[in-house]
Amino acid sequence: MPADNVTRSSREPAQMQASLEAWLRAQLHEGAEPRVLSIEGTSANGMSSETLLLQAQWTEDGRLADHPMVARLAPAGTDVPVFPQYLLDDQFEVIRQVGELTDVPVPKVWWYEPSPDVLGTPFFTMERLDGVVPPDVPPYTFGDNWLFDASPADRRRMQDATVAVLAGIHGIDRPEERFAFLDKTPGSGLSPLRKVLEHTRAWYEWVAADFVRSPLIDATFAWLDENYPDEEGPTVLSWGDSRIGNIMYRDFAPVAVLDWEMACLGPPELDVSWVCYAHRVFEEITSVFELPGMPDFLRPADVCATYEQLTGYRCNDLEWFTMYGAVFFAIVFLRTGQRAIHFGEEDQPADIDDIIRNRAGIEQKLAGVPWNE
Numbered sequence: 001m002p003a004d005n006v007t008r009s010s011r012e013p014a015q016m017q018a019s020l021e022a023w024l025r026a027q028l029h030e031g032a033e034p035r036v037l038s039i040e041g042t043s044a045n046g047m048s049s050e051t052l053l054l055q056a057q058w059t060e061d062g063r064l065a066d067h068p069m070v071a072r073l074a075p076a077g078t079d080v081p082v083f084p085q086y087l088l089d090d091q092f093e094v095i096r097q098v099g100e101l102t103d104v105p106v107p108k109v110w111w112y113e114p115s116p117d118v119l120g121t122p123f124f125t126m127e128r129l130d131g132v133v134p135p136d137v138p139p140y141t142f143g144d145n146w147l148f149d150a151s152p153a154d155r156r157r158m159q160d161a162t163v164a165v166l167a168g169i170h171g172i173d174r175p176e177e178r179f180a181f182l183d184k185t186p187g188s189g190l191s192p193l194r195k196v197l198e199h200t201r202a203w204y205e206w207v208a209a210d211f212v213r214s215p216l217i218d219a220t221f222a223w224l225d226e227n228y229p230d231e232e233g234p235t236v237l238s239w240g241d242s243r244i245g246n247i248m249y250r251d252f253a254p255v256a257v258l259d260w261e262m263a264c265l266g267p268p269e270l271d272v273s274w275v276c277y278a279h280r281v282f283e284e285i286t287s288v289f290e291l292p293g294m295p296d297f298l299r300p301a302d303v304c305a306t307y308e309q310l311t312g313y314r315c316n317d318l319e320w321f322t323m324y325g326a327v328f329f330a331i332v333f334l335r336t337g338q339r340a341i342h343f344g345e346e347d348q349p350a351d352i353d354d355i356i357r358n359r360a361g362i363e364q365k366l367a368g369v370p371w372n373e
Helices: 013-027 088-101 152-170 192-210 215-226 269-288 300-311 318-342 359-366
Strands: 035-041 050-060 063-073 109-113 123-127 236-238 247-250 253-257 264-266
Touching: 013 035, 013 050, 013 109, 063 088, 088 109, 088 123, 152 236, 152 247, 152 253, 152 269, 152 300, 192 215, 192 264, 192 318, 215 318, 215 359, 269 300, 269 318, 269 359, 300 318, 318 359
Parallel strands: none
Antiparallel strands: 035 050, 050 063, 063 123, 109 123, 236 264, 247 253
């Protein structure tokens, strides 16, 4: 399972203070006199983009005002980034449009900086909101946290509110027009779902070329090809990383939907299956430690029923979309395992598939055992 202290970055936040103050002066009105009082890294969920918590001050209308902010940075290449590219401008624009077009709670975005001259990498800033997040390390399914200890009614209220977030995102009209910048292979002739699958396959090839191939991942891609859906369904804006660990909650209601670096265009099932499978991964890890877990939470049948009630759309081919989520998670585990080896936190195992934390479930499915019945 993940370690309690996971190295994500080699950057020192304190070294960035003067650069950020100079940058803020260029963004603000004359006389604002911004100051960055503190910069902190975070142990928050997520294993990809870096997150910095900033406490800034500047003068507005003659009064000194506090501005808690968040900066999202592309990771340094020397830190074994999860993805080959971090298109922060795309993330910025998706968050901006979702905030303008829906009631989905997203942070207000402030500025996007494309140049690496300020912090050594592109970044964007957004408002910092207060709330609680289901923990990843250790997984919330292990117990001793606010979600595990919640009543069944509160858990269900949170589950339904999370599904409503997906319905809100998917309800944006003309997604292929509004979010055309998310199509990385325009003119290819491929369908949106096929583009998603091929983009993920190319990402795996990049990871494998830099590290080692995984027999398990190779077999999973073969299964996805052999069982590709006959019909793909409508195209929506897909959040991409629709885990509850990427939402801040207050009183079990979402107050901030975060981490949009995997946003894409594709069928609703990409997000609906992902929110369920991400929970399943933690359940699998929890079972290894013989802990009770949360088996009644985020069950696919319940999530799909709520989604259909909210949208009128019935999800199809959940087995395929769940397996797609499984291979994506497997590639993440392969890459973050490589990063742990790079930072000396783990030794490379003799069987590389031992790095893949969701291995048992994938092997179960490849052996013909259904998941979502």
